[in-house]
Amino acid sequence: MKISEIIDLTEARLVAGNPGKQINIERAFSSDLMSDVLTLDNHQIILITGLANVQLIRTVEMADVPVVLLCRNKIATPEMISLAEENGIFLLETPFSMFRVSGVLYENGLKPLY
Amino acid sequence: MALKLDFDIVGGDFNLAGKASSKIKKKLIQLSIDSKFIKRIVVATYEAELNVVAHAYSGVLTACFEPDYITVLVVDKGPGIEDIEQAMKEGFSTASKRVREMGFGAGMGLPNINKNVDELKIESKLGVGTSLFFKILY
Secondary structure, eight states, X not given: OBHHHHHHHHTOEEEESOTTOOOBOOEEEEOSOHHHXXXXXXXXXXXXXXXXXXXXXXXXXXXXXXXXXXXXXXXXXXXXXXXXXXXXXXXXXXXXXXXXXXXXXXXXXXXXXX | OOEEXXXXXXXXXTTTTTHHHHHHHHHHHHTTOOHXXXXXXXXXXXXXXXXXXXXXXXXXXXXXXXXXXXEEEEEXXXXXXXXXXXXXXXXXXXXXXXXXXXXXXXXXXXHHHHXXXXXXXXXXXXXXXXXXXXXXXX
């Protein structure tokens, strides 16, 4: 699934990342537990989370997660945006809840990681 | 001659946690190390860095980049680990509420380091600090 499709389906806003860069996301993982994110094996995933802090971006940098979606109107801080930009991470914000985002993306073909 | 990098880690400062691991990641990319190994190295390094930030007062992380492997040594000044065997068990944690609210402290750090490395040594003295060493072969 393309980033543009994820944005359309979740009514999201892109706050960091190059919109011209094409990447294909096949799987998703929903979690607020960064310790869990650090144990993931798969690369091309989107992380759906309710957590919005700098450590979220550091964690996805280390875990090689290319796309992060902040749920339920969580706002990315300027530090988060700048760290995401520095590391080529796509950062999105959606008004939808984690449950709704997960449901919509699953229904439209994104596979679970486990 | 192997390349050696040292980093200071400040206990309690979560805004700086990950800076050392981030610099190590960029260096490994520059050295054209396979991404599979880079991920194992930076995840283990980041977990070790987070442990110092979450539990200790200060620490020094030293990474040695050898031709076929990397070693990382993290020495901290802190409370030490009472029972290392117990700390290695998944789910065991002494992390504060603040650490847990940030998405960590689930008792997965040391087991995750163990999973990603080829060699691991932990020594700890109560009231003095902990030293953690690991090696990952490319």
